[in-house]
Amino acid sequence: MPSLFESAEFDARQAKALLVHERLCQEYGAPFRFFSQKDALSELVSAVLSHRTRNQDSYKAYQQLRARFPAWEDVRDAPVAEVQAAISSCTWPEQKAPRIQAMLREISERCGGPCDLAFLADMPVAEARAWLESLNGVGPKxxxxxLLFSTLRIPAMPVDSHHHRVAQRLGLISTKTGPDAAHEQLAALLPTGWDAQQVYDHHEAFMYHGQKCCYFQAPACGRCVVLDQCPYGQQRLGRPA
Incomplete structure (x- = not known):
């Protein structure tokens, strides 16, 4: 019996994903400029700060942390109360401060030197992701x-809540597929030869669609450029599939 990734159903999902990619990229103006110029370790810390936090608040926390501690080794070795105070604008600083310090200590111990993740550039994407996810508190997103947003520009695809919602409604993944499993399933739909810009465009296009049209509540299905590919939208508007 063929696996999911070898089946006719998978081929159909992949074709749909690429068609949707083309339309959404055209709709929202791809190629998109990378928003971040952080090194990998800085991007990792920034991502931890952003968990369950508004962008403006996590940005403020990151900027305050860097202003207070010029080097990541300084953050690693500082009293936890000082780190917590520096990131007070994000949610749960009392949890994130010790988590970030523990993560920095583990990276230092594994690498045997200064805190740096530049070596990930020499790994295959799957190995680089596995290395990061072996750190406590680091998941697929x-x-x-x-890997993708940092200056490493490695083609690993994150799936945020907007991307996840759009993919479910389009039928690219099941409505029962959680965020972690969605990363593997949606990444498998992309051509293996895509570079970081193409993967970034795919993620950003789906994210923009979730923000600007496929809202969590009251999605604007009537003006959706991929309505003909969307079982959810067609059912919602009472149109035959």
């Missing part, structure tokens, strides 16, 4: 964001 954080590992992919670290």
């Amino acid at each position: 954080t590992s992919a964001a670290t």
